[in-house]
Amino acid sequence: MNPETHATAATSFLRDAERTGWHDQALWFVRQKRDLAAHAVPEWETLRDLASAIKRHTVSRLAQYLEEFERRAADNGVVAHWARDAAEHNAVVLGILRGRGVRRLVKSKSMLTEECRLNPFLERNGVEVVETDLGERIVQLAGEEPSHIVMPAIHRKKEEVAALFHRTLGTREDPDPVYLAEAARRHLRGLMASADAALTGVNFAVAETGAMVVCTNEGNADVGAHLAPVHIASMGLDKVIPRTEHLGVFLRLLARSATGQPVTAYTSHFVTPRPGAELHVVIVDNGRTAQLGRPDFRESLHCIRCGACLNTCPVYRRSGGHSYGVTVAGPIGAIVAPGLDLAAHASLPFASTLCGSCADVCPVKIDIPGQLYRWRQVAVAGGQVSWRKRLGMRLLGATLASVSRYERAGRLVRLLLRRAPGVIGHPALDPWSRSRELPPAPKESFREWYRRERGAR
Amino acid sequence: MNGRVALFVPCYVDQLYPQVARATLELLDRHGVGVEFPPEQTCCGQPMANAGCERDALETARGFVRTFAGYDYVVSPSGSCVHHVRHHYDVLEQTDEVREVRARTFELCQFLVEVLKVEDPGVAFPHRVGVHVGCHAQRGLRLGESSELGGRPGGVMRVLLERVRGIELVELDRFDECCGFGGTFCVTEETVSVRMGQDRVSDHARHGAEVITSGDMSCLMHMDGIIRRQRLPIRVLHVAEILNGGTV
Amino acid sequence: MSRDAILAAVRAYQGDERPLPAIPAFESESHDALLARFKAALGQVGGRWVERTGGRDLAEIIRSHYPDAASIVSAVDEPPSSTLAIAADTAPAELVRVELAVLRGRLGVAENAAVWVDEAQLLHRALPFVAEHCVLLLDPGDLVTDMHAAYAALAGRRSGWGAFISGPSKTADIEQSLVIGAQGPRTLLVVLDEPGRSLRTRAG
Numbered sequence: 001m002n003p004e005t006h007a008t009a010a011t012s013f014l015r016d017a018e019r020t021g022w023h024d025q026a027l028w029f030v031r032q033k034r035d036l037a038a039h040a041v042p043e044w045e046t047l048r049d050l051a052s053a054i055k056r057h058t059v060s061r062l063a064q065y066l067e068e069f070e071r072r073a074a075d076n077g078v079v080a081h082w083a084r085d086a087a088e089h090n091a092v093v094l095g096i097l098r099g100r101g102v103r104r105l106v107k108s109k110s111m112l113t114e115e116c117r118l119n120p121f122l123e124r125n126g127v128e129v130v131e132t133d134l135g136e137r138i139v140q141l142a143g144e145e146p147s148h149i150v151m152p153a154i155h156r157k158k159e160e161v162a163a164l165f166h167r168t169l170g171t172r173e174d175p176d177p178v179y180l181a182e183a184a185r186r187h188l189r190g191l192m193a194s195a196d197a198a199l200t201g202v203n204f205a206v207a208e209t210g211a212m213v214v215c216t217n218e219g220n221a222d223v224g225a226h227l228a229p230v231h232i233a234s235m236g237l238d239k240v241i242p243r244t245e246h247l248g249v250f251l252r253l254l255a256r257s258a259t260g261q262p263v264t265a266y267t268s269h270f271v272t273p274r275p276g277a278e279l280h281v282v283i284v285d286n287g288r289t290a291q292l293g294r295p296d297f298r299e300s301l302h303c304i305r306c307g308a309c310l311n312t313c314p315v316y317r318r319s320g321g322h323s324y325g326v327t328v329a330g331p332i333g334a335i336v337a338p339g340l341d342l343a344a345h346a347s348l349p350f351a352s353t354l355c356g357s358c359a360d361v362c363p364v365k366i367d368i369p370g371q372l373y374r375w376r377q378v379a380v381a382g383g384q385v386s387w388r389k390r391l392g393m394r395l396l397g398a399t400l401a402s403v404s405r406y407e408r409a410g411r412l413v414r415l416l417l418r419r420a421p422g423v424i425g426h427p428a429l430d431p432w433s434r435s436r437e438l439p440p441a442p443k444e445s446f447r448e449w450y451r452r453e454r455g456a457r
Numbered sequence: 458m459n460g461r462v463a464l465f466v467p468c469y470v471d472q473l474y475p476q477v478a479r480a481t482l483e484l485l486d487r488h489g490v491g492v493e494f495p496p497e498q499t500c501c502g503q504p505m506a507n508a509g510c511e512r513d514a515l516e517t518a519r520g521f522v523r524t525f526a527g528y529d530y531v532v533s534p535s536g537s538c539v540h541h542v543r544h545h546y547d548v549l550e551q552t553d554e555v556r557e558v559r560a561r562t563f564e565l566c567q568f569l570v571e572v573l574k575v576e577d578p579g580v581a582f583p584h585r586v587g588v589h590v591g592c593h594a595q596r597g598l599r600l601g602e603s604s605e606l607g608g609r610p611g612g613v614m615r616v617l618l619e620r621v622r623g624i625e626l627v628e629l630d631r632f633d634e635c636c637g638f639g640g641t642f643c644v645t646e647e648t649v650s651v652r653m654g655q656d657r658v659s660d661h662a663r664h665g666a667e668v669i670t671s672g673d674m675s676c677l678m679h680m681d682g683i684i685r686r687q688r689l690p691i692r693v694l695h696v697a698e699i700l701n702g703g704t705v
Numbered sequence: 706m707s708r709d710a711i712l713a714a715v716r717a718y719q720g721d722e723r724p725l726p727a728i729p730a731f732e733s734e735s736h737d738a739l740l741a742r743f744k745a746a747l748g749q750v751g752g753r754w755v756e757r758t759g760g761r762d763l764a765e766i767i768r769s770h771y772p773d774a775a776s777i778v779s780a781v782d783e784p785p786s787s788t789l790a791i792a793a794d795t796a797p798a799e800l801v802r803v804e805l806a807v808l809r810g811r812l813g814v815a816e817n818a819a820v821w822v823d824e825a826q827l828l829h830r831a832l833p834f835v836a837e838h839c840v841l842l843l844d845p846g847d848l849v850t851d852m853h854a855a856y857a858a859l860a861g862r863r864s865g866w867g868a869f870i871s872g873p874s875k876t877a878d879i880e881q882s883l884v885i886g887a888q889g890p891r892t893l894l895v896v897l898d899e900p901g902r903s904l905r906t907r908a909g
Contacts, residue, residue, distance in 0.1 A: 011648040020652065026881050028631070039607040041816075043731050050726050057725040063715040076865075082708040134887060135878035151878060158880045177882035188888055189835075193797040219834045219874040219889020226831035227797040237711065244860070245728060248853035251869075252816070262746060262817035263852075263871050266834075266889065272865035274830055275793045285711045293718035312605065314635045318652050351646060353639025353653075354507065356596035360605030373545070376509030385509060389641075393505050397513030400468065400500040401520055410472040431647040436654075436682025439473045446466055446475035450482075450494055 006351040009323035010315075024317040026154060031311045033260025034361065041252070050249050052365040055302035058241055059292065065207040065240045066283065072210030076272045079280045086116035089284045093118060093199065093232060094125055096280055100230055102127060102196040108214070108221035109133040110201030111149050111305060112236050112284060115327045118199075130191045132220035134184050141168045147321030149328055150258050150307035155320050188220065198224035202235035202281070203304070204250060208243040211271045212281060215254065215264040222268050232280045233270065237288050238301040250304060253363035257306040291339045296374045300335045302364040309358035309368060315351055324348060331358035335371040338379065346384035349375035410445055417441030458573060460529030462492045465521075465562070467535045467674065468500040474674050480701040481534045481565060487701070488573055492532070498524045503541040507640040511548050518549055526554045530572065531562040534697045536594025536673050539564040544597065565697060566613040566672055567600055575617065580702040583623030587666030588615055589657065589680070591673035592635050600672075604633050614672050614696055621699060627664040634660075638679040654683045661691065668692045670699055731851060739815045739848045740897075746818035750872030751885045752893040763807075763842070763896065770894055771805055771838055779807035780828050781842055791828045800829060806836035810843040810895070812858055814869070816851045820895065821859060823867030830866050834874075839890040841870065844898045 014020050038044050058065055070080045081096075083089035089112075097105060105127055107113065119129045119140070131140040135152035139145060142164055146152030153161070158175040166173040171183045192198075200221045204213040212233050214221045225231040241250065255261040273279035292298055310316050310330035321329035326337040326345060334352065337345035349372045358368045379385060399405045418441040426433060444452075462485070466478040485492040501521055502514030521542065525531045533539050542562045549555050569575040590612060594600045601612020610632045618624060637643070637653025644650075658680050661669050669684075669691060671677050677693040684691050692705050734742070747754050755766055764785040767774070778787045789803060808827065810820035820841050822833055833839055849855050855869070874889030885891065 007646045007648070010646060014648045014652055017652075024656075029881060035604065035607070045606075046729070050728060053724070053726040056723045060719055060721060060723040062719050063712050066712065066715065082706075082711055084707045084710060088707060132888060133878070134876045138878065151881075153878055154881070156880075158882070161879050177879040177884050180879055181876055181884040181887060185886070185888060189801055192888070193801045217875050217877075218887035220887070222834040222868070223831065223888050226829070226834065227800065237715070242725065245853070245856055248851070248856050249728060252852050259877070261750065263814075263819050263869065265750070265871050265874055267819065267869040267871075269864075269867050271867075274866070283711070285714070289711060289714035289718055292715065292720075295720065298720070314637070314653050315646070315649055318649055318656075350509070350642065351649075353592065353635050353637060353642050353650075355592035355635035355639075357592075357603070357605055357635070360596060360603050373507070376507070377511055378509075380509035381512075389508065390510070393508055393510035393513045397502075397505050397510065397515075397517060400502070400505075400514075401516035403497050403499055406468070406499040410468075414472060431644040432682070434647060435651040435686055436679065437685035439469075439678050439682065442473065442475055444475060446471045446478035447494070447496060449475055449479065451496075454494075 005325055005347045006323055010319035013320045013323050020318055027311045027317045034257055034308055037256035037260040047249055047253055048363055048365050051253055051363055054246050055364050059301050065242055068207040069205050069210055069240050076210045081282045083282055083284045085286050089116045089282055090118050090121040092282050096232055097127055097197055104128045104195050105197045105199055106130045106132050106192050106195040106224040108200045109136050110234055111328055112234050132188050132224055148310055149305055192224045193227055195228045197230040198228040199232045200225055202233050202239050205235055205240045206244055207240055211269045214268045217265045219266050222266055230278045234282045237283050237285055254304055254306055257308040257363040287340045297339055297371055299366050302366055303332050306363055308361040312357045312361045331368045338375050342382055342384055346379040414441045462490050462530045463525055463528040464492045464494045465531050465533040467538050470674050477534055477674055477695040477697055480697040484697055484701040495524050501538040501541050506545055518546055522555050522558045525558050532565055532568045534565045536564050536591045536598055540593035540597035566617055570613040570616055577620050578617050578700045581622035582699050585625045585627055585665050585667045587627050587661035587669045589669055589671040589676055590633055591671055591676050594672050595633050627666045629660050629664055636676045636680055638675050643679055654679050658683050662689055668694055670694050670696050672696050733850045740845050742815040743813055743818055743848055750818050752872035754895040754897055756897045774805040776803055777805045778803050780826055781807050781809050793829055795829055800831050800835045803836040805838045806832045807840045810841040812847040812849055813843050814855045815848055817871055819869035819871040821869055823864040825864055834889045836890055838892045840894045842896045846900045
């Protein structure tokens with residue numbers, strides 16, 4: 001257990017005050033674009049209500065929809081595989097690749113495969129993995145993890161990308177985003193044209209038809225999938241939706257929430273394999289059924305991975321995705337990760353002020369603050385907070401439950417603040433005082449004044 | 458007005474900012490409310506509950522219900538305490554008494570505007586004032602429309618402040634971003650908390666605020682700590698103090 | 706078996722059934738308003754449009770916008786004709802040489818400038834993506850107001866693959882600077898046909 005995990009990492013991040021401001025402003029800008037796009041749709045709140053209800057219904061009949069999806073996909077010539085956990089997912093993917101002698105795999109963005117740590121596994125087993133989304137390729141070349149589920153390299157400045165490309169691709173060290181994107185285009189198109197297989201994520205899997213919908217701005221998922229002889233689509237089992245008509249609701253919400261665009265450049269519907277090619281889908285659990293079994297937290301499965309909650313979160317913006325120590329960071333990460341491993345991620349529900357901004361931007365209206373609050377209770381009940389904190393809260397609870405104890409404690413606190421500010425307020429000992437002055441210490445509390453002036457009791 | 462009204466003073470206001478409670482009492486008196494202060498009150502239980510220790514807050518919460526049972530209205534100069542009672546007292550067994558107390562607990566500005574129907578506070582405050590709307594009041598209790606939902610600065614607190622004579626409400630870049638107090642968060646995630654507070658204060662300072670006001674003293678306590686450490690020429694005042702005819 | 710274990714867990718945990726909502730119809734608009742909105746949205750997403758009026762040649766329109774395009778693949782049954790022969794079994798190395806793809810769009814969505822293209826209108830699924838530039842021919846009579854209307858209009862249309870294409874490819878992955886032209890086409894031109902002009906593609 002490491003309850004300081006997020007706080008410690010955030011402190012490191014914040015050491016560079018100027019960079020923190022840059023990161024914060026970059027994400028706030030995306031939040032503002034989201035606002036403009038959302039507020040331009042008169043029926044926006046109706047769409048959110050619909051999306052929330054559709055997901056709630058789907059999750060309540062998930063087995064039926066998964067089976068229907070699998071049947072239709074099979075009818076379409078798609079080969080379905082099921083994986084209980086990350087290891088199984090990776091083994092299934094490797095099995096498909098090995099069976100066809102694949103040396104190079106091109107990948108479009110898939111947070112699920114990040115969750116499963118697919119890339120290092122494949123590399124260890126002799127498969128070259130090429131990320132084709134520009135942000136993912138940047139972090140891949142830099143040997144790091146994405147810090148945001150939609151904008152993987154949002155934590156990187158253009159000068160850093162220029163240096164990275166210079167080192168790895170042999171480009172000149174020019175921070176012009178147009179030059180760098182062009183360099184990436186040439187580099188990636190060649191690789192995509194010579195790949196032996198392509199792997200994509202799935203944004204939505206339609207039970208009614210067996211279709212798998214993949215949304216990108218770059219077109220990389222489609223270039224890769226339509227050129228390779230084998231296309232593997234990896235999806236979490238929470239990606240299924242009942243019918244094609246429901247796509248209308250989710251697609252109107254997704255890109256507006258994610259980046260402020262009315263829709264992504266490409267919304268690709270894969271139904272059958274290309275003539276002469278193969279199409280596989282890997283349906284993955286990896287903790288999702290466990291979350292389904294937690295009525296208080298089941299709603300987190302409604303997430304459509306838009307990233308709006310990350311962009312709006314004042315804590316995420318000032319601490320960065322890496323400080324969460326999980327694949328999917330930010331507010332949604334803080335309610336999903338404790339379900340995967342409470343001991344490892346107990347600090348995440350506390351990395352929040354419960355301000356509620358995330359809930360207001362969530363396209364599927366997940367009550368994130370409500371779940372953060374509940375996870376805190378679970379973390380404490382599960383012994384995942386320090387004994388010091390437990391003891392302190394128990395004492396505080398006992399003190400506040402009795403008027404006389406409360407009044408005595410209040411007088412003591414004010415006395416200490418007045419007489420010995422150096423004791424309470426030492427910057428090295430007291431976290432409050434590092435950057436803040438202590439509150440004042442009046443001689444009389446309100447109730448003491450009231451008793452005296454108004455003669456009560 | 459009809460009905461018995463009780464004043465609930467948040468624990469830290471009682472101990473550290475008694476002038477805010479006094480201003481609330483006097484303000485209600487002036488608007489014709491014979492408000493009572495039941496002396497058995499202590500706290501709403503939020504500090505423990507928000508830290509994940511709602512079991513440790515149960516006795517305190519039950520005490521709150523016992524203290525305020527029988528009143529027609531419970532008014533408090535704190536959006537976060539009122540939000541806690543309204544939304545998190547579902548952990549208690551929902552007796553009639555619990556349900557009534559929860560439904561009858563009001564944040565001060567909400568009470569003034571929606572129950573007392575106050576339109577003109579009848580005071581002057583000729584200063585440039587930045588309005589900080591606390592998150593529990595804004596998004597928790599929906600006392601103003603959040604920016605995420607297309608809202609502009611508004612809500613019950615602003616409605617009252619706009620009528621104060623001579624006041625100039627400054628425009629902010631991010632009118633409802635969180636200040637970073639967040640309860641125990643302010644010390645457990647100290648660096649993030651401070652950065653958030655500094656950014657809030659900068660927003661007000663950049664736009665020429667002489668005074669920052671809020672319906673939540675916890676937010677102001679945190680921002681004031683930063684203001685005084687940075688020696689900025691800004692005062693903090695709870696909205697009750699302004700509406701009660703206070704001066705800087 | 707993993708499948709059975711997973712489904713058993715899902716069945717055990719999924720809880721009581723919650724109702725599925727009906728999707729209402731949202732406000733639609735006149736044809737002129739649809740067209741105006743579509744054009745505005747297309748500009749917003751980095752695409753361009755041109756109206757084909759007065760019996761203007763498609764070949765001439767394309768020449769004026771893409772004077773240097775040497776390799777053209779057209780899946781539309783009128784000039785310009787393809788300079789490269791593309792079929793379902795064309796090798797990737799050939800496909801990435803296409804400079805300009807000319808395709809027919811089945812419908813257009815006013816709220817976001819998305820144009821539906823599917824297998825029935827294509828020689829190869831990769832064509833809308835590998836070409837350096839893309840031209841979509843669209844009948845303005847096939848415009849709908851929003852995605853709900855689009856899916857309703859496409860209902861019953863069976864296709865092994867299809868996509869909504871909204872503008873050219875793009876990325877903002879480098880410090881949030883928008884760059885038009887990522888891995889897909891660098892430009893997208895929508896040629897708005899004369900209303901009612903019926904054309905059939907080679908592929909049907």
